[in-house]
Amino acid sequence: MNKMIYPGSFDPITNGHLEIIERASKLCDELIVLISHNINKKSIFNKEERIELIALSTSHLKNIKIDYTEELLVTYAKKNNCNVIIKGFRTFNDYEYEYAMATYNNALWDKIETLVMFPSLKNQFVSSTNVKELAMFKADISAYVPSVIVDKITKKINKK
Amino acid sequence: MNKMIYPGSFDPITNGHLEIIERASKLCDELIVLISHNINKKSIFNKEERIELIALSTSHLKNIKIDYTEELLVTYAKKNNCNVIIKGFRTFNDYEYEYAMATYNNALWDKIETLVMFPSLKNQFVSSTNVKELAMFKADISAYVPSVIVDKITKKINKK
Amino acid sequence: MNKMIYPGSFDPITNGHLEIIERASKLCDELIVLISHNINKKSIFNKEERIELIALSTSHLKNIKIDYTEELLVTYAKKNNCNVIIKGFRTFNDYEYEYAMATYNNALWDKIETLVMFPSLKNQFVSSTNVKELAMFKADISAYVPSVIVDKITKKINKK
Amino acid sequence: MNKMIYPGSFDPITNGHLEIIERASKLCDELIVLISHNINKKSIFNKEERIELIALSTSHLKNIKIDYTEELLVTYAKKNNCNVIIKGFRTFNDYEYEYAMATYNNALWDKIETLVMFPSLKNQFVSSTNVKELAMFKADISAYVPSVIVDKITKKINKK
Amino acid sequence: MNKMIYPGSFDPITNGHLEIIERASKLCDELIVLISHNINKKSIFNKEERIELIALSTSHLKNIKIDYTEELLVTYAKKNNCNVIIKGFRTFNDYEYEYAMATYNNALWDKIETLVMFPSLKNQFVSSTNVKELAMFKADISAYVPSVIVDKITKKINKK
Amino acid sequence: MNKMIYPGSFDPITNGHLEIIERASKLCDELIVLISHNINKKSIFNKEERIELIALSTSHLKNIKIDYTEELLVTYAKKNNCNVIIKGFRTFNDYEYEYAMATYNNALWDKIETLVMFPSLKNQFVSSTNVKELAMFKADISAYVPSVIVDKITKKINKK
Numbered sequence: 008m009n010k011m012i013y014p015g016s017f018d019p020i021t022n023g024h025l026e027i028i029e030r031a032s033k034l035c036d037e038l039i040v041l042i043s044h045n046i047n048k049k050s051i052f053n054k055e056e057r058i059e060l061i062a063l064s065t066s067h068l069k070n071i072k073i074d075y076t077e078e079l080l081v082t083y084a085k086k087n088n089c090n091v092i093i094k095g096f097r098t099f100n101d102y103e104y105e106y107a108m109a110t111y112n113n114a115l116w117d118k119i120e121t122l123v124m125f126p127s128l129k130n131q132f133v134s135s136t137n138v139k140e141l142a143m144f145k146a147d148i149s150a151y152v153p154s155v156i157v158d159k160i161t162k163k164i165n166k167k
Numbered sequence: 168m169n170k171m172i173y174p175g176s177f178d179p180i181t182n183g184h185l186e187i188i189e190r191a192s193k194l195c196d197e198l199i200v201l202i203s204h205n206i207n208k209k210s211i212f213n214k215e216e217r218i219e220l221i222a223l224s225t226s227h228l229k230n231i232k233i234d235y236t237e238e239l240l241v242t243y244a245k246k247n248n249c250n251v252i253i254k255g256f257r258t259f260n261d262y263e264y265e266y267a268m269a270t271y272n273n274a275l276w277d278k279i280e281t282l283v284m285f286p287s288l289k290n291q292f293v294s295s296t297n298v299k300e301l302a303m304f305k306a307d308i309s310a311y312v313p314s315v316i317v318d319k320i321t322k323k324i325n326k327k
Numbered sequence: 328m329n330k331m332i333y334p335g336s337f338d339p340i341t342n343g344h345l346e347i348i349e350r351a352s353k354l355c356d357e358l359i360v361l362i363s364h365n366i367n368k369k370s371i372f373n374k375e376e377r378i379e380l381i382a383l384s385t386s387h388l389k390n391i392k393i394d395y396t397e398e399l400l401v402t403y404a405k406k407n408n409c410n411v412i413i414k415g416f417r418t419f420n421d422y423e424y425e426y427a428m429a430t431y432n433n434a435l436w437d438k439i440e441t442l443v444m445f446p447s448l449k450n451q452f453v454s455s456t457n458v459k460e461l462a463m464f465k466a467d468i469s470a471y472v473p474s475v476i477v478d479k480i481t482k483k484i485n486k487k
Numbered sequence: 488m489n490k491m492i493y494p495g496s497f498d499p500i501t502n503g504h505l506e507i508i509e510r511a512s513k514l515c516d517e518l519i520v521l522i523s524h525n526i527n528k529k530s531i532f533n534k535e536e537r538i539e540l541i542a543l544s545t546s547h548l549k550n551i552k553i554d555y556t557e558e559l560l561v562t563y564a565k566k567n568n569c570n571v572i573i574k575g576f577r578t579f580n581d582y583e584y585e586y587a588m589a590t591y592n593n594a595l596w597d598k599i600e601t602l603v604m605f606p607s608l609k610n611q612f613v614s615s616t617n618v619k620e621l622a623m624f625k626a627d628i629s630a631y632v633p634s635v636i637v638d639k640i641t642k643k644i645n646k647k
Numbered sequence: 648m649n650k651m652i653y654p655g656s657f658d659p660i661t662n663g664h665l666e667i668i669e670r671a672s673k674l675c676d677e678l679i680v681l682i683s684h685n686i687n688k689k690s691i692f693n694k695e696e697r698i699e700l701i702a703l704s705t706s707h708l709k710n711i712k713i714d715y716t717e718e719l720l721v722t723y724a725k726k727n728n729c730n731v732i733i734k735g736f737r738t739f740n741d742y743e744y745e746y747a748m749a750t751y752n753n754a755l756w757d758k759i760e761t762l763v764m765f766p767s768l769k770n771q772f773v774s775s776t777n778v779k780e781l782a783m784f785k786a787d788i789s790a791y792v793p794s795v796i797v798d799k800i801t802k803k804i805n806k807k
Numbered sequence: 808m809n810k811m812i813y814p815g816s817f818d819p820i821t822n823g824h825l826e827i828i829e830r831a832s833k834l835c836d837e838l839i840v841l842i843s844h845n846i847n848k849k850s851i852f853n854k855e856e857r858i859e860l861i862a863l864s865t866s867h868l869k870n871i872k873i874d875y876t877e878e879l880l881v882t883y884a885k886k887n888n889c890n891v892i893i894k895g896f897r898t899f900n901d902y903e904y905e906y907a908m909a910t911y912n913n914a915l916w917d918k919i920e921t922l923v924m925f926p927s928l929k930n931q932f933v934s935s936t937n938v939k940e941l942a943m944f945k946a947d948i949s950a951y952v953p954s955v956i957v958d959k960i961t962k963k964i965n966k967k
Contacts, residue, residue, distance in 0.1 A: 030280060033280075034251070034280065041723070046620075078624070081622075091194070096262075096266075097741065099259065099262045099263065099899060100580075100740075102256075103258045103578045103580060104581065106256075106285045106612070107578075107617070110287075110611075110612050111612065112619065114630060120190060120193075120194065121284070122194075122282045122283075122284060123282070123284075124280075124281070124283075125266045125269045125270070125283075127270075127273070128270060128926060128928040128929060129933075131928055131931075132746070132751065132928075140686075140687075141719075141751070143220065143686065144718070144722075146719060146755060147755075150754060206943065238944070239944045258423045259579060260420075263898045263899065263900060266932070267898070268930035270931075271932065271937065271941070274950060275946060275947075287606060288611055288612075291430075292427035292431065292608075299430065300367075301399075304399045304402075306435060310434060354602075387618075416582075416586075418903045418907070419579065419583065419739060420900075420903060422576075422579045427603070428575075430607075432607060433607070440514065440604075441605065442514075442602045442603070442604060443602070443603045443605075444600075444602060445589045445601065447590075447593070448768040448771055448772075449768060451768055451771075451910075452768075452906070452907035452911065457907070457911065463846065464878070466879060466915060467915075470914060526780075526783065527780075558784070559786060581738065583738045583740060586772070587738070587772035590771075590772050591777065591781070593785075595786060670920060674891070674920065733836075736902075739899065739902045739903065742896075742902050743899065745925070746896075749925045750928060752808060753865050753927070758868070760834065760924075761832075762923070763910045763922070763923045763925075764920075765905070765906045765910070765921065765923075767910075767913070768910060773850070804907045
């Protein structure tokens with residue numbers, strides 16, 4: 008596969024995201040890590056901060072492109088000539104959500120393909136939401152996010 | 168990706184399997200459709216019959232190889248220099264099963280990667296088991312298996 | 328609604344089944360309690376015994392017909408001019424199974440309609456399988472099956 | 488059955504709702520499509536708009552009554568001498584929610600009966616929420632809502 | 648076991664909570680009913696009201712201590728020399744949530760132990776949220792909360 | 808708590824079982840590891856072998872008693888003056904099963920209490936069934952069963 012898109016909020020990137028990025032990047036020539044703006048969800052980290060945190064976390068990988076979109080995922084995919092989306096499950100509650108999304112995306116563009124990966128067990132419950140809550144309590148988050156961004160996240164959350 | 172393995176019992180192949188084969192074959196140079204012998208499950212169709220039904224159903228595809236193994240999936244994968252497995256969900260009950268399998272396989276060989284696809288809605292509940300049960304009642308199975316093999320399946324089931 | 332079919336194995340009838348029968352019988356002129364022969368499952372009670380246990384348990388209801396079939400449910404429904412099937416969930420594991428069955432039946436006959444009821448909480452985990460296992464241990468099953476058939480079930484199970 | 492109530496937010500009505508309405512209307516003399524005001528959820532379409540969209544979508548059906556309530560569903564049902572509620576599942580996440588609702592309603596009025604239908608596969612993931620999100624992106628929603636109301640929904644959403 | 652902590656929002660306490668409190672209090676010398684402040688959720692009852700409602704509901708139990716914290720549960724547990732948390736499931740949707748919480752807490756303090764109880768069937772769907780919604784409609788809530796606090800809850804909700 | 812019972816088939820004991828045994832043994836004076844004969848399931852290891860494997864695996868623990876029963880769990884519990892059962896989930900499919908068992912046991916003896924623990928993530932998918940299947944393929948099972956019994960299991964399975 009030439010290109011794959013890994014879309015998400017990345018608010019902020021976690022070890023769960025990084026695992027998918029590392030595994031997916033081995034399966035294609037270029038992996039686009041795509042921050043998709045969610046009109047219904049308020050983010051803690053702004054666009055520039057999220058891009059920076061992803062860049063710092065993926066600096067050891069050669070074939071990553073970080074991008075941002077306010078369009079529908081399929082619209083972005085078409086424009087970028089990329090028809091493979093990669094997603095990671097966290098828990099079985101994601102199952103129906105991802106199935107629905109894959110179905111909607113396929114109705115919008117019948118060439119789009121969605122592939123899903125299971126996280127390794129240690130990352131199964133890691134989520135941006137939990138990381139932010141732990142950081143608010145000044146608890147140690149170093150098991151859940153890349154080490155190069157631990158401080159940046161902790162500072163940001165407690166400055167708010 | 169050079170090669171991918173799509174393992175299963177294929178007893179017999181259904182439209183659900185064929186959909187995954189068609190979609191997966193576009194993502195790699197060669198797709199190995201691998202009949203894996205399940206020591207705990209008795210099959211209705213023997214090895215040769217299952218191979219023939221898959222061959223008939225996939226004759227329109229260029230990059231398919233059909234194979235059979237009595238080894239562990241990971242052992243087969245290693246020997247064939249292929250580290251990507253593709254699976255299709257049928258229903259959410261498959262979720263934990265596939266997660267467990269991916270976890271076990273990864274423990275056996277840390278280079279193995281498991282990717283999962285969602286079926287299109289029309290194939291969501293299609294399974295070999297249901298096809299066989301319908302055929303036993305001489306009900307119409309043409310919506311669930313490739314048209315070229317409808318007769319072969321019906322005859323086999325009712326000869327038993 | 329004129330007629331409804333309530334299909335099942337009824338091996339034997341439980342309070343969970345009886346609840347659905349009582350509630351469904353209020354919604355139609357005639358409720359057919361249909362024992363469907365399952366070729367893949369060995370029953371403990373034979374056809375005549377299952378009919379007798381249902382008859383004893385439903386003697387207080389006027390609009391019940393008990394029947395038996397070895398055909399596909401939809402074939403039976405068509406022949407009996409009845410296009411409404413009523414089912415009861417036991418647990419959420421039944422959800423996908425019943426959804427699949429409803430989908431298959433609808434493909435066989437597009438006039439068939441499947442309605443589902445939730446059990447009252449006290450009957451949520453009541454199943455023929457559990458009743459038989461308790462009876463094998465000579466435990467009290469009177470909370471799970473109609474009182475008029477407690478003895479018949481206990482005797483039968485322990486005679487086996 | 489004389490009357491059945493099909494309650495919901497209908498913000499706005501989708502093809503998923505319409506399917507249940509069409510199927511349920513065949514099972515009773517009168518089907519009340521009941522818009523129930525949800526104090527915890529802000530709607531996009533107001534009361535009058537939601538009524539209009541349902542009316543336009545169901546004009547081909549003879550036995551539909553559209554109504555609106557700010558009372559508990561059971562209070563409305565009692566006043567209207569109707570003790571059968573019909574609901575449609577969308578996904579298995581609805582299972583526990585509908586079970587809880589049926590249990591609460593039964594505690595409020597022991598004569599109330601809740602029946603559930605499975606959607607056809609093509610409508611499985613159709614929801615008002617998804618329709619509104621697609622419309623916001625000016626994506627094509629014609630596969631998800633009745634054709635007579637596509638324009639009205641698109642305009643409304645983009646005027647907001 | 649010397650001490651156990653039963654944490655929750657208790658906004659307000661329900662019969663579901665009381666059941667767990669009564670059962671858990673038999674398994675230890677002291678049960679701490681811990682109101683944990685949730686920064687992301689707005690409560691209807693304030694701290695003092697929630698404490699009072701729990702005190703009234705548990706006055707028949709000898710070994711209950713009611714407490715309140717704005718810290719992480721594990722921080723509170725450590726300070727109070729208590730390493731056993733007891734939780735009650737309500738529905739299977741709680742399963743993954745509680746599993747995640749137990750995993751996070753264990754990462755924070757490897758001595759912490761989480762035990763879970765199943766509710767009796769009659770309390771399966773009882774939740775503070777549903778109680779508050781019923782009270783808003785002036786419906787009878789006496790089946791869902793301890794009798795000594797029915798009036799206090801009803802008044803509070805309707806004064807808002 | 809004085810005593811707790813940890814029931815199971817233990818055919819054979821795995822690291823998943825051992826984890827629960829170690830954690831539960833800290834919560835009580837005596838933990839009874841109870842091999843319960845399942846009349847519907849054929850075991851690979853006989854009674855004596857299963858006892859030996861548990862004894863070898865738990866020799867570092869002081870307060871373990873290993874026992875065997877062909878009675879109902881509740882009958883055994885009553886006779887041994889023990890009213891607390893401890894269980895471990897493996898996956899969410901166990902949720903409804905354990906809930907049903909706890910409900911049945913409580914109906915048989917209202918003093919019985921069932922507590923459940925979540926496995927640590929690394930043991931989430933470990934099961935006797937999977938261990939036996941891996942051993943049959945002569946795969947490495949040392950990550951899934953206590954080291955002192957790896958050889959005994961491997962030999963037994965391949966002698967069969």
